[in-house]
Amino acid sequence: xxxxxxxxxxxxxxxxxxxxxxxxxxxxxxxxxxxxxxxxxxxxxxxxxxxxxxxxxxxxxxxxxxxxxxxxxxxxxxxxxxxxxxxxxxxxxxxxxxxxxxxxxxxxxxxxxxxxxxxxxxxxxxxxxxxxxxxxxxxxxxxxxxxxxxxxxxxxxxxxxxxxxxxxxxxxxxxxxxxxxxxxxxxxxxxxxxxxxxxxxxxxxxxxxxxxxxxxxxxxxxxxxxxxxxxxxxxxxxxxxxxxxxxxxxxxxxxxxxxxxxxxxxxxxxxxxxxxxxxxxxxxxxxxxxxxxxxxxxxxxxxxxxxxxxxxxxxxxxxxxxxxxxxxxxxxxxxxxxxxxxxxxxxxxxxxxxxxxxxxxxxxxxxxxxxxxxxxxxxxxxxxxxxx
Ligand SMILES: *Cc1c(COP(=O)(O)O)cnc(C)c1O
Numbered sequence: 001x002x003x004x005x006x007x008x009x010x011x012x013x014x015x016x017x018x019x020x021x022x023x024x025x026x027x028x029x030x031x032x033x034x035x036x037x038x039x040x041x042x043x044x045x046x047x048x049x050x051x052x053x054x055x056x057x058x059x060x061x062x063x064x065x066x067x068x069x070x071x072x073x074x075x076x077x078x079x080x081x082x083x084x085x086x087x088x089x090x091x092x093x094x095x096x097x098x099x100x101x102x103x104x105x106x107x108x109x110x111x112x113x114x115x116x117x118x119x120x121x122x123x124x125x126x127x128x129x130x131x132x133x134x135x136x137x138x139x140x141x142x143x144x145x146x147x148x149x150x151x152x153x154x155x156x157x158x159x160x161x162x163x164x165x166x167x168x169x170x171x172x173x174x175x176x177x178x179x180x181x182x183x184x185x186x187x188x189x190x191x192x193x194x195x196x197x198x199x200x201x202x203x204x205x206x207x208x209x210x211x212x213x214x215x216x217x218x219x220x221x222x223x224x225x226x227x228x229x230x231x232x233x234x235x236x237x238x239x240x241x242x243x244x245x246x247x248x249x250x251x252x253x254x255x256x257x258x259x260x261x262x263x264x265x266x267x268x269x270x271x272x273x274x275x276x277x278x279x280x281x282x283x284x285x286x287x288x289x290x291x292x293x294x295x296x297x298x299x300x301x302x303x304x305x306x307x308x309x310x311x312x313x314x315x316x317x318x319x320x321x322x323x324x325x326x327x328x329x330x331x332x333x334x335x336x337x338x339x340x341x342x343x344x345x346x347x348x349x350x351x352x353x354x355x356x357x358x359x360x361x362x363x364x365x366x367x368x369x370x371x372x373x374x375x376x377x378x379x380x381x382x383x384x385x386x387x388x
Pocket of ligand 1: 080083106108109150154179181182200202203204213214215
């Protein structure tokens with residue numbers, strides 16, 4: 001079956017009620033018929049559910065769908081994207097190991113890597129998103145254990161060649177871990193390009209409706225086993241209710257992402273050359289600096305457009321304050337279009353120099369394009385630009 005079909009058809013086993021849609025298994029623990037069965041479950045002799053911190057049918061259904069879409073061997077779902085990312089680091093890195101990360105990454109991921117990993121004796125360094133193959137090779141140290149990438153990057157929409165980094169990682173026996181949040185498996189599948197692990201914030205496009213937090217990490221079986229063991233002891237389990245919501249969302253992911261992307265391409269094209277806009281970026285516009293890589297590894301350009309309003313910080317604020325329909329909120333990947341100002345919000349903890357190094361200029365606006373009619377989204381942006 002096609003992964004899109006699997007993402008719709010994978011389902012918990014029917015109960016005696018013969019339900020069509022998966023029920024919610026809101027239970028913290030699971031029963032055993034006798035002491036021997038319970039002993040066997042605890043001894044890992046079978047896959048029986050024990051306790052929802054370890055596993056739960058709703059969580060499994062959601063995880064299995066992402067495993068199918070990403071073409072992975074196995075997966076583990078978590079309470080948020082950050083716990084998936086943190087778990088993938090802490091389960092697989094130890095004191096003395098080195099993590100090499102691209103420099104344009106989600107703000108909280110940057111905090112984990114820069115502030116917390118060194119506390120545990122894990123070395124870290126950053127490499128620019130546009131580094132050459134030789135620069136990547138040079139950045140790998142004898143103790144490099146993992147390469148971490150985000151592509152497209154949040155919020156700068158830079159694109160990194162996953163296949164190229166996959167080859168480098170394989171050559172040096174380094175784990176390649178890719179945050180696929182911005183693209184989703186509908187648009188790109190990093191494992192097919194050489195990644196060992198893929199992490200997601202399910203809070204964004206996977207839910208797609210701004211309702212619940214969630215995260216998931218999928219990839220090679222032996223790596224996921226370590227992450228599972230770390231998480232089952234440390235406790236960032238995904239709530240069964242959130243998993244039920246997310247699993248339903250995945251059934252419409254393909255159609256949603258297609259519309260998000262076609263709306264986004266329309267908006268990007270319409271705003272190109274707008275007199276109030278300095279630089280506009282969208283992966284599937286030929287003017288994007290890594291357009292060729294985007295075309296090679298992505299099915300479409302995704303749902304995020306960013307641009308720099310002329311007049312820097314002040315006009316960036318004017319723009320946001322003049323919007324009538326678009327929401328000002330910290331999320332992205334919603335049915336509703338959202339505008340945000342990364343320099344003062346998601347990436348405020350970075351220094352000005354760190355922000356500029358990853359193209360987060362003071363007037364940068366990030367728009368997460370929703371599913372409203374494209375003309376309404378465009379008209380709101382145009383009228384707000386008029387006030388800048
Ligand atoms: C939001 C986000 C995260 C963090 O996910 P949460 O679900 O908020 O914990 C990680 N990476 C990227 C690219 C994100 O946009």
